[in-house]
Amino acid sequence: MKVLLVRPARIKQAVTLGEFMYSEPIGLEMVYAMLENQHHVEIVDMMSEKITLEDKLKAFQPEVVGITSLCIDVFAVRALAEAVKKYDPSIITMVGGTQSFLNPEAFFTETIDHVMKYTNTENMTTLFGYLQRGEQPPIIHGICSGVNDFKTTDKCGMNQYVHPNRKATAKYRRQYSYFGYRPCAIMGTSQGCSKTCSFCLRWRIEGATERYLPMDFVKEEIRSIEEDNIMVFDNDFLHNGDRIEELCNFLQEEGIHKNFICYASVNSILSNKEVIKRFTKLGLSTVLVGYETFKEEELKKYQKKSSTDDNLNASQFLKEIGLDVWASFMIHPDWSVADFKEFRRYLKKLNPEISTFSPLTPFPNLPLYNEYKDRLLIQKEEYEKWSFGQVTINPSKMSLRKYYYEILKTILYVNLVRNNILYMISRFGITSILRLFKGSIKAFIKYIQLMMQ
Ligand code: B12
Ligand code: SF4
Numbered sequence: 001m002k003v004l005l006v007r008p009a010r011i012k013q014a015v016t017l018g019e020f021m022y023s024e025p026i027g028l029e030m031v032y033a034m035l036e037n038q039h040h041v042e043i044v045d046m047m048s049e050k051i052t053l054e055d056k057l058k059a060f061q062p063e064v065v066g067i068t069s070l071c072i073d074v075f076a077v078r079a080l081a082e083a084v085k086k087y088d089p090s091i092i093t094m095v096g097g098t099q100s101f102l103n104p105e106a107f108f109t110e111t112i113d114h115v116m117k118y119t120n121t122e123n124m125t126t127l128f129g130y131l132q133r134g135e136q137p138p139i140i141h142g143i144c145s146g147v148n149d150f151k152t153t154d155k156c157g158m159n160q161y162v163h164p165n166r167k168a169t170a171k172y173r174r175q176y177s178y179f180g181y182r183p184c185a186i187m188g189t190s191q192g193c194s195k196t197c198s199f200c201l202r203w204r205i206e207g208a209t210e211r212y213l214p215m216d217f218v219k220e221e222i223r224s225i226e227e228d229n230i231m232v233f234d235n236d237f238l239h240n241g242d243r244i245e246e247l248c249n250f251l252q253e254e255g256i257h258k259n260f261i262c263y264a265s266v267n268s269i270l271s272n273k274e275v276i277k278r279f280t281k282l283g284l285s286t287v288l289v290g291y292e293t294f295k296e297e298e299l300k301k302y303q304k305k306s307s308t309d310d311n312l313n314a315s316q317f318l319k320e321i322g323l324d325v326w327a328s329f330m331i332h333p334d335w336s337v338a339d340f341k342e343f344r345r346y347l348k349k350l351n352p353e354i355s356t357f358s359p360l361t362p363f364p365n366l367p368l369y370n371e372y373k374d375r376l377l378i379q380k381e382e383y384e385k386w387s388f389g390q391v392t393i394n395p396s397k398m399s400l401r402k403y404y405y406e407i408l409k410t411i412l413y414v415n416l417v418r419n420n421i422l423y424m425i426s427r428f429g430i431t432s433i434l435r436l437f438k439g440s441i442k443a444f445i446k447y448i449q450l451m452m453q
Contacts, residue, residue, distance in 0.1 A: 001034055001039045001040070001062070001063045001064055001131060001132055002039070002040045002060065002062045002063050002067045002343060003015075003040070003041045003042075003062060003064045003065075003066060004027075004028065004037050004041075004042055004044060004056065004057070004060055004062035004390075005028040005031055005042065005043045005044070005065075005066045005067075005197070005379070006043075006044050006045075006046060006065060006066065006067045006068070006078035006080060007028060007034060007040060007043075007044075007045045007046055007047055007067075007068050008046050008067060008068075008073050008077055008080055009046040009047050009049075009075070010022075010047065010073070011072065011073075011076050011078065011453075012071060013076060016433055020176075021178065021179055021182050021436075022176065022177070022179050023046050023176050023178060023184065023185075023186045023231065024164075024166065024169050024185060025043065025045060025068055025097065025169065026164050026177045026186055026187075026188075026209075027068050028043050028066075028068050028168075028169075029043070029107035029164030029165050029166055029168055029169060030097065030160075030161070030162050030163075030164045031066060031118075031119065031124070031170040031276060032164070032165045033162050033163055033165040034121050034125075034162060035124065036114060036118075036168075037057050037126065038125075038128065038440075039128065041108050042060055042062075042168075042188070043167070043168045043169055043170065043445075044056050044313070045172045045274055045440070046080075046447060047388055048172040048175050048367075052081065053080060053083055053219065054087060055085070055443070056269070057084065057088070057091075057322060057403075061132075062091060063090075063091060063092065064091065064093075064094065064131065064283065065080075065081075065084045065093050065094070065339070066093075066094045066095070067080055067081065067089055067093070067094070067096075067097075067098065068095075068096055069095055069096070069097035069098065069099040069100055069107070069305055070097060070098040071098070071099050071102075071103075071383050071384070071386045071387060072383065072384045072386075072387045073097075073099060073289055073365075073382060073383075073385065074106045074107070074212075074383035074384070075097060076114070077095055077107065077112075078107070078109055078111070079098075081093045081095070081111040081112045082111045084111070085111040091111050092109060092112050092114070092131060092186075093112050093114075093304050093309055093403070094112070094113060094114040094115070095115050095116065095117065096115075096119050097116075097191075097415055098118035098205065099314075099383070100115050100116050100117065101116075101118055101159065102145050102201070102204075102205065102363075102365050103364065103365070104117050104150070105150075105260050106144075106381075106383060107428060108119055108144065108150045110146075110165065112146065113145065114127065114137075114143055114145045114146070115143070115144040115145075115150065116142065116143055116144075117142045117143065117144060117152055117157070118142040118158055118159050119142070119159050119160065120157065120159070120160035121160060121162065122141075123140050123141055123142045123143055123157075125204050126140050127140055127143055129381055134269045136216070139151055139153055140152070140153075140339075141153050141157060142157045144267075145423060146420060155183070156193070157175060158206065158207065159191075159206075160192075160362075160365070161191060161213060162187055163220065163221065163224075164187075165226070166225070168186065173226075173227070176227075176388060177435075178229065178231040178401045179326070179354075179428075179431075179436070180424060180427055180428030180433070181229040181230075181259065181261065181426075181428065181430040181432075181438060182432060182435075183227045183229065184230070184231055184258075184379055185225045185226075185227040185229070185230050185231070186225055186230070186232075186233050187211065187221050187222075187225065187230060187231075187233070188213070188232065188234055188238075188319065189213050189218045189221075189232060189234050189237065189243070190208050190210045190213060190234045190239075190240075191206040191207065191210075191213075191234075192206040192207035192208060192211050192235070193206070193208070193210065193235035193236050193239075194208060194209050194210055194239075195235075195236060195265055195267065195289075195303075195304075195305050196208050196303060197302050197303050197304055197305075198301065198302050198303045198308070198366075198367065198368065199302055199330065199361075199362075199364065199366065199368055200365050201366065202235045202316040202363060203212060203235065203434050204338075204366070206235070206239075210236075210239060210240065210385070211294060212240070212243065213237075214340050215243065215246055215247075215250075215418050218247070219250050220248075220273070222251075222255070222256060222258065225258075226367055227260065228257075228258060228259055229258070229259045229263045230261070231260075231262070232257050232260060232261070232262040232263075233263065234262065234263065236263060236264055236265045236268050237262035237263055237332050238262065238264040238268040238269060238272055238276055238279075238375070239264075239265070239268045240338060241271070241274075242274045243273040244272065244275045244276070244279055245275050245278075247279070248278050248279055248282050251263055251282045251283060251326045256283075257283060258283050259283055259285050260279075260283050260284045261285065261286040261287075261288070261290075261418060262286075262287060262288070263287070263288045263290075264287045264289060265289070265290065265305070266276075266289060266290075266291065266304075266306040266311055266314045267305050267306050267310070269287070269289070269308075269314045269318065269358065270310060270313060270314055270318065271410060276321070276323070277321050277432075278421075280321050280322065280323050280439070284323065284325070285427075286320065286323070286324040286325070286326060287323055287324070287325055287326070287437070288313065288325075288326045288327075288328065289318075289325055289326070289327050289328070289352070289378040290304075290327075290328050290329075290351075291311045291315075291327050291328070291329055291330065291350060292304060292328070292330050293308075293329060293330060293343075294307070294308060294342055294343050294345075294346035295339075297423045298332055302330075310347075310349065311350060312349065315350045315351065315352065316326075317347075318399065319351070322378070323425075324353045324427070325350075325352040325354075326352065326353060326354040326355075326356070327347075327349075327350060327352035327354070327355045327356070328356050328357065328358070329343070329355065329356075329357040329358075329362065330354075330357065330359070330360045331343075331357055331358070331359045331407060331410075332360050333359070333393040333394065333395045333396060333403075334395070334396045334397060335370075335377065335392075335395070335397065335406075336397040336398070337397075337398065337402075339397075339408060340406040340409070341402075342409060343410065344410060344413055347412050347413075347414065348416055351418075351421050352418075354419050354424075355414050355418055355419065356409065356414075357390075357407075357414075358388045358389060359390065359391045359392065359393070359407070360393060361386065361388045361392050361393075362376070362392065362393065363386055364386070365424055372393045375393050375395070375396075376392060376393060376395040377392055377393065377394055377400070378392050378411070389443075389446075390450055391403060391404065393408075404450055404451035405451060407443070407447060408447055408448065408451065411444060411447065415440060421433070424436070
């Protein structure tokens with residue numbers, strides 16, 4: 001069958017990083033790999049493409065169109081499915097990705113035929129077997145099909161990580177970036193996270209324990225990536241010292257020189273200092289660390305498994321070994337003006353190379369959602385607003401406008417005072433800085449608009 005896999009363009013209203021940073025659609029590259037032996041598959045990335053979907057449909061004449069999704073994509077995905085059916089009602093439409101995993105109901109519409117609760121080689125092969133024979137599929141594990149009233153069995157399965165086919169996005173790859181690093185590939189080596197922080201969606205998507213991909217699989221991934229920069233998106237990549245040691249041996253033995261960027265928890269950094277030091281010499285340049293807050297009681301409530309002192313110890317150690325830190329923080333809805341001030345002081349103490357922060361977001365699947373139900377500023381169905389980029393909980397210590405004003409002040413402080421421009425120029429080069437600058441201005445304007453609203 002001819003299968004067109006689509007990543008939607010981001011809608012303008014959502015507050016996202018997408019305007020100046022987006023990476024390869026690795027989920028679609030995996031689906032491509034699952035189907036390519038049996039079918040004629042193509043990926044079209046609407047974030048990079050100039051042509052319209054209709055032109056693509058005309059040129060490729062697909063029998064199936066599959067679309068990937070994040071929360072911010074719901075309306076764009078629905079619009080794409082409608083456009084496909086309008087163009088030719090016989091084309092089969094299907095949706096997968098994070099949002100269809102977390103909230104498949106968002107896609108139960110007349111123009112979407114199949115919604116993937118989760119995706120693996122087995123359920124894809126079964127579904128495509130029926131589609132190819134022109135038969136209506138019965139209920140298949142993990143797939144909600146319109147012909148079965150979107151019912152499915154076994155809602156607890158997990159997405160399967162297979163080798164993505166990166167050649168399928170060859171023509172877009174130069175545009176894929178991770179913050180200032182471009183081009184940059186992304187990959188995973190494990191799924192899940194045993195830290196189970198209360199505000200976090202990630203372990204809820206992938207499970208509360210680390211499930212590791214075999215090291216040979218990981219080595220194969222690294223060997224096959226052409227880009228110099230690799231972002232490892234494991235939830236806590238530095239969690240397992242033995243695996244990092246094995247990775248270091250591999251990089252050394254094979255003489256591989258790549259620039260690695262990864263997420264790591266404070267807890268794992270403090271538990272694996274020696275091997276992190278070694279990895280830093282072999283290519284690890286940057287860790288993204290969730291310090292989250294300056295308040296001990298908030299860290300406890302977030303079930304963060306680290307204290308504010310641990311944060312300081314980790315930041316000191318990372319400075320000593322010359323590893324860059326891109327720190328992330330969460331702005332609590334109960335912060336007062338004094339708290340914002342204290343937060344800015346704490347930032348100065350930690351002194352990460354780059355800081356980002358987002359308002360605490362009680363995503364609809366989290367227990368936090370019920371806790372803050374009475375203070376929510378947006379509806380569950382305003383999908384594009386659940387982007388972790390805008391305020392969703394009514395602040396308790398000041399008006400919403402004042403709260404946005406405090407956020408804007410903190411953004412200015414971070415970008416003009418704390419984030420080190422010279423560091424960024426030396427790391428990423430002037431072209432990337434201009435790109436990031438343009439993106440920051442757009443994000444800043446969005447925040448001003450939100451404040452005015
Ligand atoms: C890597 C990552 C990023 C990277 C790269 C994303 C990209 N490719 O552009 C960057 C840093 C750029 C990023 C940015 C954002 N991200 Co992000 N990101 C992740 C992370 C860590 C991993 C996602 C991933 O690639 N997983 C692995 C792939 C293989 O999984 P997958 O896409 O689900 O694909 C599988 C199946 O779903 C299936 N599938 C996927 N698509 C399709 C389509 C069809 C047709 C079929 C059949 C199957 C199928 O195939 C795969 C098989 O295993 C997750 C957290 C996590 N651990 O999940 C957050 C996460 C997905 N991101 C999130 C968000 C909110 C964002 C931003 C909107 C944040 C912001 N405010 O800017 C931006 C949007 C970016 C954009 N491009 O516009 C949220 C999503 C919440 C939600 N409900 O959707 C998550 C869960 C993190 C969180 N905050 O909790 N992100
Ligand atoms: S350590 Fe990070 S990925 Fe793991 S549960 Fe906590 S916030 Fe989520």
